[in-house]
Amino acid sequence: MPHTGGGPRTLLKRLRELMAEALEPQERLDRIVREIAANMVAEVCSLYVLRADSVLELYATEGLNPNAVHHAQLALGQGLVGTIAASARPLNLSDAQRHPAFAYLPETGEEIYNSFLGVPVLRAGRTLGVLVVQNRAKRLYQDDEIEALETIAMVIAEMIAAGDLARLTRPGLELDLSRPVSCSGVSFNEGVGLGHVVLHEPRVVVTDLFSEDPNEELVRLDSALGSLRLSIDDMLSRRDVAFEGEHRAVLEAYRMFANDRGWVRRLEEAVRNGLTAEAAVEKVQSDMRARMLHMTDPYLRERMSDFDDLANRLLRQLIGRTTDEMAQSLPRDAIIVARSMGAAELLDYPRDRLRGLVLEDAAVTSHVVIVARAMGIPVAGQVKGAVSMAENGDAVIIDGDEGKVHLRPQPEVETVYAEKARFRARRQELYRELRALPSETRDGVAVDLMMNAGLAVDLPQLSESGASGIGLFRTELQFMVAATFPRAEAQERLYRDVLDSAGGKPVTFRTIDIGGDKVLPYFKTTTQEENPALGWRAIRLTLDRPALLRAQVRALLRASGGRELKLMLPMVTELGEIAQARELIDREVRHLARFAHLLPTSLKIGAMLEVPSLLWQLDELMKRVDFVSVGSNDLFQFVMAADRGNSRLSSRFDPLSVPFLRVLRQIAQAGERSGTPVTLCGELAGKPISAMALIGVGFRAISMSASSIGPVKAMLRELPLEPLREELDAALDGDDALLPMRAKLVAFAEAHGVPL
Incomplete structure (x- = not known):
């Protein structure tokens, strides 16, 4: 009936x-x-x-x-x-x-x-x-x-x-x-944040559900769909969008959805039944999401995020709300919740209002995670379902130490984390009191604690952290957050600002390190690499594209006029690459000298030791460069043949194992023999226990995130180095490669009152 x-x-x-x-x-x-x-x-x-x-x-x-x-x-x-x-x-x-x-x-x-x-x-x-x-x-x-x-x-x-x-x-x-929900993910950056949810691609709240005139709503819907399709076509035709690859594939999926007649027909039917155009989009979006979430095909379920993004774009077209307006309405304690996002998108949010970042899909080496770390905010990644379970304005706690997120927390949970946040704040105050004290061990051995940086937002932390300089300035971050290649003038301006902010403290600039997991959407490549981490990246890429390296070197030389310039080459595999790079650098020096430009007072060229092949060229390497910096992240993944972005392997192998500590000691000893300064810049330097091991095997300069300098310095000033060195040498010279070195280091710290 x-x-x-x-x-x-x-x-x-x-x-x-x-x-x-x-x-x-x-x-x-x-x-x-x-x-x-x-x-x-x-x-x-x-x-x-x-x-x-x-x-x-x-x-x-x-x-x-x-x-x-x-x-x-x-x-x-x-x-x-x-x-x-x-x-x-x-x-x-x-x-x-x-x-x-x-x-x-x-x-x-x-x-x-x-x-x-x-x-x-x-x-x-x-x-x-x-x-x-x-x-x-x-x-x-x-x-x-x-x-x-x-x-x-x-x-x-x-x-x-x-x-x-x-x-x-x-x-x-x-x-x-309104029920409390706790989600577990992976810790991408330490810290605790209490605040309120801001969905990165927020669901537009539809308040006007019922229409007076369905025909008028159909016209509005058709107009918004037309504008949406034009905007997608425009993005696809822009020169800064690659002609192939994942970036373009997402936009092609958007275009497919936007032109899908079945989707449009369901929208029109909902409008004819009496809903406004906005309410129709929300209804069809919700129905589609519920059905697709129960599909077993992982590919189809992944496409749901494309559909969600498209529906949200259509809603914003209908209500005429811009991204700028949404940023202005940001709460003062915003915790961004997103499926995924780009590094540039995170920088669009005002830094003083951000308290944390929650990501459903990301790796610890993702561009956005690198930027978030530079901003000093806690990050939890791989938190599945966070976006669908959260609402804009929900109370939320992010525990970056454990990789946990608590949505709509109960009062007891909130009290515990508020106290944890206060404790961290008190501890940071103690670390600030250490800034002016010497960076040396209990027995008087000096160790340089430097910070890693890559963006202008990092620079104020140089003085705040008490770092002795910038041990690694990642120049590629400027390229990663831009829509097109940064012009030479923009590069020079950034490098000059960095040197001015350093106030005479040493700064080591790494030449552009792109390729692998650092893909620039506007940089076209002709082949798809099966193993990008082992492929065309870093110095391999810039030697093949010398104009890119020469433009950057020229900007660095001009910015460093009258000051020291320390230039570091990434991903060096053989000594011939250093010779090729030196030739390009010398050519730029001669060019600027010919036109009477002010040149650096000294130019030091170093190499990053990330590729294991250099372990059999150590003495030759030390003679050909002014300094060496160990990139522990890549070196560890190559030595262990373990992809650092693979969550199944992230905790399988320990960098504080006997084999890897032997490798690091070998590098430090080679630097000491030749009198070549050796630094380590990587995640390994930023934890007190691993920093203790690095100092014990011979490193006298390590570089880390600004937030890690306080805890590491507190450890360093209580560390009796000579007993540690003797204990480590005995363990590493023994014949037991299975020795649990991490437990041994913890026991040493407890026995000697070293805070970890």
């Missing part, structure tokens, strides 16, 4: 009137289910709401026993209603009691009804409840009835999200939307 109560548009009009009336929440719900039943000519209409304890509670009914309201309950997955909530899919049955999932609730009196239609109440892909209609007669409900009930369910979802039903919840219970 088709519904004859006036159709969905009439029903939506009545619901809009009910929403506007000054009614108590329970009375409003009771009248809503009554209107739905009358409009759809159903003998029963019931609303079940999902609680935080995964129980579906009957909140309103027309046709069932009214005394069952707030008493009838089904667990998630139990009965027909629980099955709908668990699967996020409608269920349309002509004889409900024959379905294997049917569960009999005697208090409701529903045994006399046969036909059953239930739809999930969805918001942003999350199930908040289930809406059901029933009839005595055995029949299947028609497609337009299912569509109408789904549209109504969307309106109810907004009521639940707005908190209107919280007053109906019994003491001690709460709705699923």
Whole structure:
């Protein structure tokens, strides 16, 4: 029997009137289910709401026993209603009691009804409840009835999200939307942040759900779709978008979705049923997300993020809201939650308002993580489901030490982390008091503690941290956050600012290190590499593209006029590469001298030791360069043949093992023999326990993130070096490569009162 109560548009009009009336929440719900039943000519209409304890509670009914309201309950997955909530899919049955999932609730009196239609109440892909209609007669409900009930369910979802039903919840219970959620990921940068969620690609909150004129809404929808398609075509045609690769593939997926007739048809149907264009986009987006999240094909599930991004772009087209306006509304304690994002996008947010970053998809070496580390904010990565479970403005805690995220935390959890944050702040104050004290061991051996940098945002931390200089300035970060190759003038300006900010302290500039995992979307390559970390990158790339290296060297020479310039070559594999690079550098020196430019007072050229082949050329290497810097991140992954971006291998091998410490000691000893300064710049330098090991095997200069200098200095000043060196030498000269060196180092620190 088709519904004859006036159709969905009439029903939506009545619901809009009910929403506007000054009614108590329970009375409003009771009248809503009554209107739905009358409009759809159903003998029963019931609303079940999902609680935080995964129980579906009957909140309103027309046709069932009214005394069952707030008493009838089904667990998630139990009965027909629980099955709908668990699967996020409608269920349309002509004889409900024959379905294997049917569960009999005697208090409701529903045994006399046969036909059953239930739809999930969805918001942003999350199930908040289930809406059901029933009839005595055995029949299947028609497609337009299912569509109408789904549209109504969307309106109810907004009521639940707005908190209107919280007053109906019994003491001690709460709705699923507000329940605390804890997610585990991977620590990408240490620290603790308490604040409020800011979704990087925020779901636009649609407040105007009902339309007066469907034809006008269809015109608005068509216009917004046209603008969306044009913007995607424009991005694809721009010169700064690569002609192949992942960057372009994402935009091609956007274009495919934007032109998909099935998607557009569903949007138009929702508008014809009485929704505004914005509400139609949100409804179709939520339906699609719920269905795709239950697909087993990982490729199809990954495409959901493309669809989400596209739908959000369309919503912003409809409401005319720009990214700049959204940035201005940022709270003062913002914790950015994103599936993924680029380094430049993070820099668009005002630094003084950021308290942390949560990423669903990223590696510890991702560009955005490198930038976040430079900004000194805690980062948790690989936090699956964070975006779908979070709402803009939710209270959130990020524990960067453990890689954990607590959404809508309970007061007890918030108290614990607030105290942890205060403790860290007090500890940082103690570290600041160490800034002016000598950087030396308890027995008087000096060790230079320098900081890694790469952006202008890093520079104030040089004086704040008490670093003795910049041991690694990653020049490629300027290239990674730009839309096109930075012009020579922009490079020179940055390098001059760095040297000015250093105030005479030494700065080591690494020449551009791109390729591998550092892909520039505007830099075209003709081949797809199977092993990019071992491929065309760093000095290999710049020697093949000498104009790129020469332009950078010229900018560095001009910026360093009248000062010392320390220039470091990355990813050196054989000594011939150093000779080639020197020839290019000398050519630029001669060029500037010919035109009477002020040159550096001294030019020192060094090499990064990251490739194991240099371990068999150490003495020759030390004679051909002015200094050496060990890139521990790459050297460790190459020595152990373990991809550092692979989460399955990230904790499998220990850099404080006997084999790797022997390698590091060998490098330090080679530098000492030749009188060539040797520094280590990498993650290994930034932890007190591993820094202690580095100093013990012979390093007298290490470079790390600015936030690590305080803890490492506190360790250093309490470290008795001679006993440590003797103990390490004895262990490394022994014949037990399986010796647990980390435990041995911890025991030494405890025995000698060294803070770790």
